[in-house]
Amino acid sequence: MLIGTVPVIAMNQILYKSYLKSEISNSTQTMTAQALVLVNQLVQSGYMDGNMNDVNDAILDQMAETWNGRIRIIDSRFRVIKDTYGRDSGKYCVDQAVIQGLAGAYSELYDAGTHSLWFVEPITSLDQEADILGAIAVNVDTTGIEKPLQEQQENMRMLEVTFFCIILLLTVFVLQIMLKPLNTLADSIRNAAEGNRNGSVEVANYKETQRISDAFNKTWNRMQILDESRQEFVSNVAHELKTPMTSIRVLADSLNSMGEAPVELYQEFMQDISREIDRESKIIDDLLSLTRLDKSGEALNISKMNINELMELILKRLTPIANQRSIELLFESYRPVMADIDEVKLTLAVTNLVENAIKYNKEGGWVKLSLNADHQYFYIKVSDSGCGIPEDAMEHIFERFYRVDKARSRETGGTGLGLSISKSIVLLHHGAIKAYSKMGEGTTFVVRIPLNYIAE
Numbered sequence: 296m297l298i299g300t301v302p303v304i305a306m307n308q309i310l311y312k313s314y315l316k317s318e319i320s321n322s323t324q325t326m327t328a329q330a331l332v333l334v335n336q337l338v339q340s341g342y343m344d345g346n347m348n349d350v351n352d353a354i355l356d357q358m359a360e361t362w363n364g365r366i367r368i369i370d371s372r373f374r375v376i377k378d379t380y381g382r383d384s385g386k387y388c389v390d391q392a393v394i395q396g397l398a399g400a401y402s403e404l405y406d407a408g409t410h411s412l413w414f415v416e417p418i419t420s421l422d423q424e425a426d427i428l429g430a431i432a433v434n435v436d437t438t439g440i441e442k443p444l445q446e447q448q449e450n451m452r453m454l455e456v457t458f459f460c461i462i463l464l465l466t467v468f469v470l471q472i473m474l475k476p477l478n479t480l481a482d483s484i485r486n487a488a489e490g491n492r493n494g495s496v497e498v499a500n501y502k503e504t505q506r507i508s509d510a511f512n513k514t515w516n517r518m519q520i521l522d523e524s525r526q527e528f529v530s531n532v533a534h535e536l537k538t539p540m541t542s543i544r545v546l547a548d549s550l551n552s553m554g555e556a557p558v559e560l561y562q563e564f565m566q567d568i569s570r571e572i573d574r575e576s577k578i579i580d581d582l583l584s585l586t587r588l589d590k591s592g593e594a595l596n597i598s599k600m601n602i603n604e605l606m607e608l609i610l611k612r613l614t615p616i617a618n619q620r621s622i623e624l625l626f627e628s629y630r631p632v633m634a635d636i637d638e639v640k641l642t643l644a645v646t647n648l649v650e651n652a653i654k655y656n657k658e659g660g661w662v663k664l665s666l667n668a669d670h671q672y673f674y675i676k677v678s679d680s681g682c683g684i685p686e687d688a689m690e691h692i693f694e695r696f697y698r699v700d701k702a703r704s705r706e707t708g709g710t711g712l713g714l715s716i717s718k719s720i721v722l723l724h725h726g727a728i729k730a731y732s733k734m735g736e737g738t739t740f741v742v743r744i745p746l747n748y749i750a751e
């Protein structure tokens with residue numbers, strides 16, 4: 296609206312001012328020319344030498360009336376010898392313009408505020424000396440010149456108002472059309488936020504609204520998935536925590552109902568109960584590690600470590616468990632590796648992988664841990680000669696509580712959280728983890744972590 300109306304108003308003002316200026320200048324030119332002719336006539340008739348006659352006076356009066364103004368003739372001694380208003384005749388007039396006029400300079404001034412124009416022209420003798428005999432001072436009322444222009448200006452103002460109204464209506468109309476899809480989009484999003492979501496938000500009027508709708512739908516679906524997985528996680532946690540409790544209860548109830556039972560039986564049952572309690576606390580520990588890792592603010596305690604030594608230490612710690620099942624632990628190191636890692640967390644991640652390789656292995660099998668590096672990353676590979684993972688299970692093994700064989704996992708003390716903990720730790724190190732497996736032949740987990748940790 297401003298772009299439409301301001302230039303029109305400004306142009307109108309500028310045009311009015313320039314017309315007025317040219318009108319005033321034209322009128323002044325005409326009047327000064329006429330005044331010059333009159334003055335010559337006055338000088339010729341000896342008017343300035345005191346030969347004042349009625350004819351000249353009448354000409355002056357008529358001229359003043361035509362111009363709608365006042366004419367004063369002032370002699371060289373500043374005395375007003377003729378005033379068409381009759382007020383100043385015989386008086387002396389000493390103002391700046393008259394002084395200039397008697398010094399031979401022409402001056403003029405237009406005052407728009409008082410609607411008046413005056414000019415003073417020197418009166419000179421007609422001989423060669425051109426002596427200054429006096430000055431003619433003219434005051435004119437310019438209302439007559441301004442009036443037609445003002446009327447024109449009024450018409451223009453009417454046009455401006457009409458133009459403004461048309462632009463206003465047009466703006467409102469166009470805005471209504473343009474904003475409608477945006478309002479629809481805002482309403483759909485508000486409805487969805489309030490829980491009244493019927494299908495996906497779809498406002499395809501503009502490319503932009505389509506893109507906003509798509510982005511909103513994607514975010515919404517992601518939130519939905521997150522919400523579902525959170526609910527699933529909570530119900531899984533409840534279920535997992537309940538299982539050992541149920542076992543404990545069953546064991547305790549059967550002990551109670553047995554009455555007189557041999558001490559050996561009591562001891563056996565108590566050992567089972569103790570095992571279930573261990574399981575329960577392992578689940579809780581794993582859950583705690585996982586939630587701690589999930590916290591976005593979880594800071595890594597990064598330090599430069601010798602990874603070869605760390606891997607050897609992990610294998611050394613797990614040797615007793617491997618020995619129980621006569622599993623051979625092998626370490627293959629291609630080069631010395633120094634990297635920025637969180638020692639405790641990476642140890643936990645690799646321990647989980649090697650533990651799994653032992654747990655899901657056959658009696659007398661082997662587990663190989665190899666370490667390699669290039670200029671950017673180091674790679675930890677954990678391969679085993681175990682049972683392998685079925686192909687359809689591969690995409691789920693990193694999910695919380697996912698276990699291929701629930702019974703076997705429970706038997707070996709698994710919680711179904713080990714791989715998801717390892718994955719979270721690797722991701723925190725800005726790394727990646729992948730699994731390859733062939734049923735009956737074995738499984739390989741490959742971890743890739745940058746040598747230099749760059750905080751985000």
Ligand code: ADP
Nearest residue numbers: 651652655698699704709710711712713714738
């Ligand atoms: P769990 O505590 O049950 O071991 P994990 O998250 O560590 O849980 O592993 C998830 C599942 O992936 C396990 O239950 C197991 O079925 C399978 N798995 C993990 N590692 C191996 C492996 N090395 N060989 C075969 N199966 C494995």
